[in-house]
Amino acid sequence: MIPPAVIDNAAVRFDAVSKAYGDAPPAVASVTLDIVRGSFIALVGASGSGKSTLLKTINRLVDPDRGVVSVDGAAVTATPPHLLRRRIGYVFQSIGLFPHMTVAENIAIGLTLERRDTNGRVEELLDLVGLPDDFAVRMPDALSGGQRQRVGVARALALSPGLLLMDEPFGALDPVTRDQLGRAVRALHDRLGLTTIMVTHDMAEALLLADRVLVMEAGAIVADASPHDLLAGRAGAIADALVAIPREQAERLRQLAEARG
Numbered sequence: 147m148i149p150p151a152v153i154d155n156a157a158v159r160f161d162a163v164s165k166a167y168g169d170a171p172p173a174v175a176s177v178t179l180d181i182v183r184g185s186f187i188a189l190v191g192a193s194g195s196g197k198s199t200l201l202k203t204i205n206r207l208v209d210p211d212r213g214v215v216s217v218d219g220a221a222v223t224a225t226p227p228h229l230l231r232r233r234i235g236y237v238f239q240s241i242g243l244f245p246h247m248t249v250a251e252n253i254a255i256g257l258t259l260e261r262r263d264t265n266g267r268v269e270e271l272l273d274l275v276g277l278p279d280d281f282a283v284r285m286p287d288a289l290s291g292g293q294r295q296r297v298g299v300a301r302a303l304a305l306s307p308g309l310l311l312m313d314e315p316f317g318a319l320d321p322v323t324r325d326q327l328g329r330a331v332r333a334l335h336d337r338l339g340l341t342t343i344m345v346t347h348d349m350a351e352a353l354l355l356a357d358r359v360l361v362m363e364a365g366a367i368v369a370d371a372s373p374h375d376l377l378a379g380r381a382g383a384i385a386d387a388l389v390a391i392p393r394e395q396a397e398r399l400r401q402l403a404e405a406r407g
């Protein structure tokens with residue numbers, strides 16, 4: 147087998163990274179891969195396959211038992227976690243907005259902790275995620291799920307990180323909002339030149355948004371391919387089975403439309 151190529155402009159590198167919780171089989175089993183700066187990566191796989199654990203080794207919410215995770219060429223363990231996390235945006239399904247703080251205070255929390263000027267920045271970030279300025283004074287419970295998730299994205303981008311990690315960011319949203327927000331995040335990724343890694347259960351979402359799709363099973367990366375190669379059936383049996391689901395749904399809808407027409 148050809149060894150993985152060393153990529154000079156890797157934003158993230160996993161080198162033989164493993165993690166087990168207690169005596170359970172490893173949640174992540176010797177993962178080695180490079181993520182090129184500027185790419186949009188989708189990490190897909192069945193529930194429990196290790197996606198979140200692998201993602202969290204990047205911002206040190208989880209420390210591996212073995213192996214090294216590097217960001218921009220430096221091992222993540224070389225930087226104290228709170229400093230590392232300032233360079234890495236993180237969005238997760240339950241968002242974690244502080245309910246007693248306004249939208250503006252929630253977005254600015256990282257800036258405030260850094261004693262940076264928040265003037266104008268909150269409006270800029272609201273604009274970036276497509277929310278009107280007057281949302282700044284609202285409380286989180288006065289927002290829809292999709293609007294809350296946009297605030298979560300704004301907060302994650304407040305310190306202008308180069309790297310954005312998203313863990314099932316749209317999992318709790320209705321399909322229309324999910325689709326809109328997915329496109330909005332992809333547009334932001336392109337506009338800001340981010341490196342984005344998104345965990346999702348949804349292969350259709352992965353194929354539509356990502357440049358590269360990684361499929362996990364039992365802690366290992368079992369497929370690593372572009373959406374084009376996945377759709378062409380060139381990424382192996384496990385990936386094929388995941389791609390078959392949205393494909394069969396699309397086909398059934400087409401047949402239904404023809405039958406009714």
Ligand SMILES: Nc1ncnc2c1ncn2[C@@H]1O[C@H](COP(=O)(O)OP(=O)(O)OP(=O)(O)O)[C@@H](O)[C@H]1O
Nearest residue numbers: 167173191192193194195196197198199200345347
């Ligand atoms: N904090 C923890 N303590 C113990 N076991 C854990 C912990 N976090 C995850 N696990 C276990 O590790 C394995 C991988 O979990 P992980 O959350 O990484 O998978 P996942 O692919 O992200 O799953 P899902 O799609 O359901 O979120 C699972 O068996 C899970 O039960």
